[in-house]
Amino acid sequence: MLTIEWSATEGWQAPLIKPFGNMSLHPACSSLHYGVQLFEGLKAYRGDDNRLRLFRPMLNMNRMSKSARRACLPTFDHSELLECIRRLVEIDQDWVPHSDSAGLYIRPTFISTEPSLGVKKPGHALLYVILCQAGSYFNNEAEALSLWADPKYTRAWEGxxxxxxxxxxxxxxxxxxxxxxxxxxxxxxxxxxxxxQITEAGTMNIFLHWINEIGEEELATPPLDGIILPGVTRQSILELTRKWNLHIPCQDKNTQLTSRIAKELTDIQYGRIHSDWTFLV
Known part of the structure; x- marks a missing residue:
C-alpha cells in the first residue's frame, strides 16, 4: 500500500510504499466523527501484449482533487500522485490478473486524521492507496438488470x-x-x-437512447456535474458516441449499442485499440 501524510505545519511528507496492513487512528479522528474523507476508484488492466494500462487516470485525479476541495482537505499534485500509483502497481504487477474480464482495482483514499473533536478544517490528513483484484460487478449470466425507483429516497441534491x-x-x-x-x-x-428527474442508477452509468420527434437517434445522460458524480466512464461513452454519430444497425438497437460501447471501451482498456485514454504502467 502507498501512504502519504500531510500536516498544516510541515506540508506533505515523502510517499511510502509498504506491505498492506492495519492503520492506527486517534479515537477522535474527524474522518470517523464528521465524515471528512473521500476516495477514488480505477483499475489496472493487463493487455493482450502483457503490458499494464490505466484507463484515463488523470480524470480520476481531477475528480479526487475536486472532492478534496469540497471536504476542506489539502490540495495535492495530480501528476505526482499518479506517478506514485504507477510505481505501486509496477511493484505489485504480479497481482494484475491475466484475464480480459478482470483487473487490479486501485482505491486512493484521503482522510482527515485531525486528532481532536470539533467540526473544523483539518490540520492533519492521510492519503493512502490500496489494491485488490476485481472481476465483473454483476452476474454475467443475467440478461438484464432490474432497477427499483421510489421518490421517497434521494441520494443527492443541489448544493x-x-x-x-x-x-x-x-x-x-x-x-x-x-x-x-x-x-x-x-x-x-x-x-x-x-x-x-433521473440522476443515477446505483453502481452504474445510465443513458437513455431513443428516436426523437424528427426521427433522429439521440443518446442522453444526466449532466456530468451538479448534483451527481461526474463519471470517467460516462464521459468516455459520450465521447465515443459523438465519434460514431450513433449510426447503429436497425435490429435490436439498444442491445447492439450497449454491446458496441462495451466492446470498444474494453478494447481500449486492454490495449487492443491504441488510444490516448490509456496510461502505461
Missing amino acids: GTGDCKMGGNYGCSLLAQYEAVDYGCQQVLWLYGEDH
Whole structure:
C-alpha cells in the first residue's frame, strides 16, 4: 500500500510504499466523527501484449482533487500522485490478473486524521492507496438488470456533495439498496425533485437512447456535474458516441449499442485499440 501524510505545519511528507496492513487512528479522528474523507476508484488492466494500462487516470485525479476541495482537505499534485500509483502497481504487477474480464482495482483514499473533536478544517490528513483484484460487478449470466425507483429516497441534491466521491454518499444509499433487493431488483434508480428527474442508477452509468420527434437517434445522460458524480466512464461513452454519430444497425438497437460501447471501451482498456485514454504502467 502507498501512504502519504500531510500536516498544516510541515506540508506533505515523502510517499511510502509498504506491505498492506492495519492503520492506527486517534479515537477522535474527524474522518470517523464528521465524515471528512473521500476516495477514488480505477483499475489496472493487463493487455493482450502483457503490458499494464490505466484507463484515463488523470480524470480520476481531477475528480479526487475536486472532492478534496469540497471536504476542506489539502490540495495535492495530480501528476505526482499518479506517478506514485504507477510505481505501486509496477511493484505489485504480479497481482494484475491475466484475464480480459478482470483487473487490479486501485482505491486512493484521503482522510482527515485531525486528532481532536470539533467540526473544523483539518490540520492533519492521510492519503493512502490500496489494491485488490476485481472481476465483473454483476452476474454475467443475467440478461438484464432490474432497477427499483421510489421518490421517497434521494441520494443527492443541489448544493450537496453528490458530485464528490465521499463515503457518506454511499452509506446513505444502503437502506434503499436493500429495499430494492426486497422488491426483487438488483439496483436503485435514483430520482430527484418533485418531477422525479433521473440522476443515477446505483453502481452504474445510465443513458437513455431513443428516436426523437424528427426521427433522429439521440443518446442522453444526466449532466456530468451538479448534483451527481461526474463519471470517467460516462464521459468516455459520450465521447465515443459523438465519434460514431450513433449510426447503429436497425435490429435490436439498444442491445447492439450497449454491446458496441462495451466492446470498444474494453478494447481500449486492454490495449487492443491504441488510444490516448490509456496510461502505461
